Amino acid sequence: xxxxxxxxxxxxxxxxxxxxxxxxxxxxxxxxxxxxxxxxxxxxxxxxxxxxxxxxxxxxxxxxxxxxxxxxxxxxxxxxxxxxxxxxxxxxxxxxxxxxxxxxxxxxxxxxxxxxxxxxxxxxxxxxxxxxxxxxxxxxxxxxxxxxxxxxxxxxxxxxxx
Numbered sequence: 001x002x003x004x005x006x007x008x009x010x011x012x013x014x015x016x017x018x019x020x021x022x023x024x025x026x027x028x029x030x031x032x033x034x035x036x037x038x039x040x041x042x043x044x045x046x047x048x049x050x051x052x053x054x055x056x057x058x059x060x061x062x063x064x065x066x067x068x069x070x071x072x073x074x075x076x077x078x079x080x081x082x083x084x085x086x087x088x089x090x091x092x093x094x095x096x097x098x099x100x101x102x103x104x105x106x107x108x109x110x111x112x113x114x115x116x117x118x119x120x121x122x123x124x125x126x127x128x129x130x131x132x133x134x135x136x137x138x139x140x141x142x143x144x145x146x147x148x149x150x151x152x153x154x155x156x157x158x159x160x161x162x
Contacts, residue, residue, distance in 0.1 A: 003086070004125050005102035006132035010140045014089050014097035018068050020143050021087065021099075030142035032134045032154035033161060046073065052160040053151065060085075081106045099136055103128050131157055 010017055020026055027037035027050055036051040046062040057077070064072035070089055074082035084104040091097045105124050108116050134157065138149040 001104055001106070001120075003084075003102040003104045004128040004132065005100055006129065006136045007098055007100040008136035008140050009092065009096060009098055010143050011096045012143045013095055014091040015068065017089050017097055017099060017139075017143055021089075021139065029148040030139045032138045032149055032151050033131070033157055046071065054160055054162045056160060075103075076107050081109045083107055099139060101132050101136055103132060127157070127159060130155075131159070 012020075020030070025037045027034045031037075031050075033052050034050050035053050038049045038051075046060055046065075048060050050058050050060060052058070058075055059078055059082075060073050060075045061082075062071050062073055068089070070087045073085040073087070075085050076082040083106050086100070086102045088100045088102075089097050090100070105120070105128055108119055108124055111119060134154050138154065141147075141149050
């Protein structure tokens with residue numbers, strides 16, 4: 001299954017972005033759709049829980065950790081197949097970098113194949129793209145301004161907003 005991704009240029013050094021996206025509770029400050037981020041980081045790993053604005057709860061668990069460059073996660077509801085998520089930082093120069101977040105949607109694998117393929121084509125890929133664009137935009141805003149994002153400034157997402 002092909003990943004859906006969003007890449008955003010961020011005007012901070014790569015090391016500063018890394019520090020931000022690995023800090024305690026950072027998703028509460030930068031993610032347009034998350035109200036609570038219960039981070040219990042192990043050494044060089046992530047194991048946490050996120051609660052969206054509509055009270056849907058996902059778990060996140062790292063499967064790969066590349067210090068200063070990114071990490072891979074399994075993300076989703078406890079009772080469903082987990083989506084594969086990659087976070088990658090690419091330095092552009094000394095004062096800016098790119099953040100790419102890619103999601104391979106695995107949660108829909110519980111659906112019959114014909115329905116799954118239609119859902120991917122007609123709905124899922126678009127919704128994931130809209131979601132990722134909002135997330136990378138929120139991270140950019142947070143990192144460049146230092147202020148938490150205004151969650152009301154983002155278009156509501158049908159999967160994660162009330």
